[in-house]
Amino acid sequence: MNGESADSGAVSTADSGAVAIAGWKHVYSGKVRDLYESEDPALNHLILVVASDRVSAFDHVLKPTIPGKGANLTRLTNWWFERLAVPNHLSHEVEIPAEVRNRATIAKKLEMFPIECVVRGYISGSGWKEYQATGEICGVKLPEGLTFGGKLPEPIFTPAYKAPMGEHDENISFNQVVQIIGAENAAALRDLSLQVFKAASALAEKAGLILADTKFEFGVDETGTIILGDEVLTPDSSRYWSKAAWDRGERKESFDKQIVRNWLADNWNQVGEPPVLPAEIVAQTADKYAELAERLTQEIA
Structure with a gap:
């Protein structure tokens, strides 16, 4: 896609609930x-990105929406970018249009790299499954004896x-990244991703949180500069745990839509x-998004 990245899987206009905004198409x-x-x-170099309250899991958009989700995702993304x-x-x-002021950003269009830059500080999710099967994650050999939720x-x-529309993204090795975007760009994306992850982890720790893993997306602007785009360090793109719960040995309770995935499973x-989705699942999920946004933005100066 030429321009700002969007979550894969197009939704029809009628189903999306996208609102009409004066001056924007x-x-x-x-x-x-x-x-x-x-x-x-004169503003065709910009894109208005609106975070909806829609929630997806297992490649489906679910009903009903999660109240406040879009506002909390936007609040966190802007907070991290600062x-x-x-x-x-x-x-x-x-200015951001009044119709979507609390859940939108205006961004520069970028030529996006077709790479999801995933960084893991702890082992869980699909990484845990791959480690159990091969002892590696994306070609990175890991020590024996790691346990679920353990720190790397x-x-x-x-x-x-990032697979074409309608297909699943595919975990790849760093050497495959080099083949796709070249050695210089691959090294830059890896180094920037690790740099941002380490800085964010240190900030999250101040709020009593563990940043277990996350994904970043980068593009280049008209000058060829590599730019961090998309949403960043939100509960839709990251796995956060309570540090106190992790210290007690609890590994599965995260600040995201895992409640939804578990219920669907x-x-x-x-x-x-x-x-x-039942009303109680919707409420619990909304509470998780709100709690994470509150803990990060209020507890870290």
Whole structure:
């Protein structure tokens, strides 16, 4: 996609719930975000990125939405961008439209790399499954005897290739990244990802949180500079744990939509359309997003 990255999996305009915004034309809806371009030709280098309250799991957009989710994702993304010492895609040339002020950003269009820059400081999720099968994650050999949720000796870069629309992203090795985007760009993305992850981990720790893993997306601007884009360090792109719970040996309770995934796994065989989420699952998920945003933005100066 030429321009700002969006979550994969297009959603029809009717299903997305994208709102009409004066001066902006709706051009795309992913699973959880809506993109708009300015109707002013002088601003065609910008994109309006609106975080919706939609929630997805197992490649399906679910119903109902999660109240406050879009606002909390945007709040966290902006908060992190202010604290990370790398160039980012945010633009302040024009004001965010009032219709979406609390859940949108205006960004510079970038030529995005087709790489999801995943960094893991702890072993869980798909990385845990791969480690159990091979002793490696994305070609990175790891020590024997690691346990689920355990801290890795050092954070590792475990990239994925962003597959074409409708296909699944694929975990790849660093050598494959080199083949796709070249050695110089591959090294830059790896080094920047590890740099940001380590800085973010230190900040999260101040709020009593563990940043277990996350994914970044980068692009280049018109000058060829590598820019951090997309959302960053949100519960949709990252796995956060309570440090106190982790110290007690609890490894599975995270500040994201894992509640939704767990409920679906217990109540749906992934055939046909997914069931409607119960009110209590929606409320618990909304609380997790809100709690994470509050803990990070309020407890860290």
